[in-house]
Amino acid sequence: MDQSTIGDERIEQFRAGVLGDVILPDDTAYDDARGVWNGMIDKYPAVIVRCRGAADVARALEFAGEYDLRVAVRGGGHNVAGTAVCDDGLVVDLSEMTGVWVDPDNRTVRVQGGATWADVDHECQAFGLATPGGVVSDTGVAGLTLGGGLGHLRCKYGLSCDNVASVELVTATGEFLTASPDENPDLFWGLRGGGGNFGVVTGFEFDLHPVGPDVATCLVFYPGDRLASVLRAYRAFVSNAPDAVSTLVFAGELPEAELFPPDWVHEQKFAIMGCYAGPAADGERALAPLREFAEPIADLSDTMPYVEFQRVLDEDYPDGMRYYWTSIYLDGLSEPAIDRIAYWADAAPSPLSTVDIWQLGGAIADVDIDDSSFAGRHAPYLLGVEANWKDPERDTANVEWARDCLADMRQFSDGSVYLNFPGLLEDNDELMETTFGSAYDRLVALKDEYDPTNRFSLNQNVTPTT
Numbered sequence: 001m002d003q004s005t006i007g008d009e010r011i012e013q014f015r016a017g018v019l020g021d022v023i024l025p026d027d028t029a030y031d032d033a034r035g036v037w038n039g040m041i042d043k044y045p046a047v048i049v050r051c052r053g054a055a056d057v058a059r060a061l062e063f064a065g066e067y068d069l070r071v072a073v074r075g076g077g078h079n080v081a082g083t084a085v086c087d088d089g090l091v092v093d094l095s096e097m098t099g100v101w102v103d104p105d106n107r108t109v110r111v112q113g114g115a116t117w118a119d120v121d122h123e124c125q126a127f128g129l130a131t132p133g134g135v136v137s138d139t140g141v142a143g144l145t146l147g148g149g150l151g152h153l154r155c156k157y158g159l160s161c162d163n164v165a166s167v168e169l170v171t172a173t174g175e176f177l178t179a180s181p182d183e184n185p186d187l188f189w190g191l192r193g194g195g196g197n198f199g200v201v202t203g204f205e206f207d208l209h210p211v212g213p214d215v216a217t218c219l220v221f222y223p224g225d226r227l228a229s230v231l232r233a234y235r236a237f238v239s240n241a242p243d244a245v246s247t248l249v250f251a252g253e254l255p256e257a258e259l260f261p262p263d264w265v266h267e268q269k270f271a272i273m274g275c276y277a278g279p280a281a282d283g284e285r286a287l288a289p290l291r292e293f294a295e296p297i298a299d300l301s302d303t304m305p306y307v308e309f310q311r312v313l314d315e316d317y318p319d320g321m322r323y324y325w326t327s328i329y330l331d332g333l334s335e336p337a338i339d340r341i342a343y344w345a346d347a348a349p350s351p352l353s354t355v356d357i358w359q360l361g362g363a364i365a366d367v368d369i370d371d372s373s374f375a376g377r378h379a380p381y382l383l384g385v386e387a388n389w390k391d392p393e394r395d396t397a398n399v400e401w402a403r404d405c406l407a408d409m410r411q412f413s414d415g416s417v418y419l420n421f422p423g424l425l426e427d428n429d430e431l432m433e434t435t436f437g438s439a440y441d442r443l444v445a446l447k448d449e450y451d452p453t454n455r456f457s458l459n460q461n462v463t464p465t466t
Helices: 008-015 030-034 052-067 115-128 141-146 183-192 225-238 280-291 306-310 335-347 362-366 392-412 428-450
Strands: 021-022 047-050 071-074 090-091 102-103 108-112 164-170 176-179 200-207 214-223 245-252 269-276 302-305 322-330 356-359 381-389
Touching: 008 021, 021 164, 030 047, 030 090, 030 269, 047 052, 052 090, 052 164, 052 200, 102 115, 108 115, 115 141, 115 306, 141 200, 164 183, 176 183, 183 214, 183 428, 214 225, 214 280, 214 306, 225 245, 225 280, 225 335, 245 335, 245 392, 269 280, 280 302, 302 306, 322 392, 335 356
Parallel strands: 047 090, 071 090
Antiparallel strands: 021 047, 102 108, 108 200, 164 176, 164 200, 214 269, 214 302, 245 269, 245 356, 322 381, 356 381
16 A cells, blocks of 8 residues: 555644654655564565554554554564564554663563663663563563563573563554453463564563672583583583573574684584573572583683673674574473484574574473463473574575474474564464464454454464454
8 A cells, every 4th residue: 555545634644643753655764664673574564653652553553444554563673573564554663662660669660662671671770670581682572572582581580471560552443451460361361472463562561580780691602513412411401400590502603703713713613601590609600510511612601790691692683684583392402302403503504593492491381371371381492593694695595494494303392483483474373373282262362352353463473263
């Protein structure tokens, strides 16, 4: 749909009714406004609305309904699947809604829907508090939380969605709702791990925990040919580690010239990254075995400010690079699984790509599926497959590598995935039904109630029955 179909007069009426900017294809700001973090995504919406608050969101959704426009919702961060923008539809852009308000006495924080975890950490760490966020600070709060939310505090304090006390959202019909344990509790269940299916989330309230300001961290790099033996030792370590320890292994070439001796820059390597959610002295002792599994190439482990550790990976994921991320929950790190992980890490066509192993368990496993819709609590590990590259001519090779890796690793899994690493949602219906299992029907019932026309279809979509 183009501007002539809508009409100049109606456009001007719409512009006058919102505080934020309404951006159209002939506006000078359009190309910048339609661009997203993933350089693979190149879409041309009919209208972009940079909302300043919930009232702008409601008016944008009313306008979309009037012209039957598809709606994409853009938060403040990555959206690797590219669903934050669409062709010919309307983009509800929340990226200017970045407010964060901390209540240190009650250990809660209110966060607007366009904030990033850097925004949240900056305010909360002034009081020595944190809520579980991601592992890259410019990740958006909303997208990560609605899909679950794996971060450096997960085994001690759970997922981002486990720490949500309430959610404010605008439905497809423009209705303002609050979801909490006491208000719209079924919707509250679905929003914590079920994706962005039921409305535009304009704000969250999170519970906070004492963290930092300094935390013990691990970041140690080993030679690629030691991956199998180290993963065996890592498996034993994780089985006995305290819940305060959360770790992540990533394997690939990792060509960081400033970190390694010249003869190691383009060799296969892997890293173990971890954080201890407790006193730093205790953390240094708890994390020490991770640094002793083999002779390291480099060891950057240290006690550092929590906000600094949250930024360690930021530079590895710049705007405009090309990304295809997918995932699968693993039922363990068996010997055959370890062998295949080593194979796929070595087979990556891009030196920037990695195969990742996320330690789960701890507080994640303590929450029942009836308490939130997040579907990955049963698994001890998540396998993340990150295809990261720069050359558009290498799109096919990199995407096929990630898909082939995932297909092979299904032999070690029940097939369910982490919604924040979903590929480009090529097989959305199968992905959602496999991942949520018996809980999927409950999500469909919520979709039927809050979005029966599937206005919010550009996401990890639950298809309504109507």
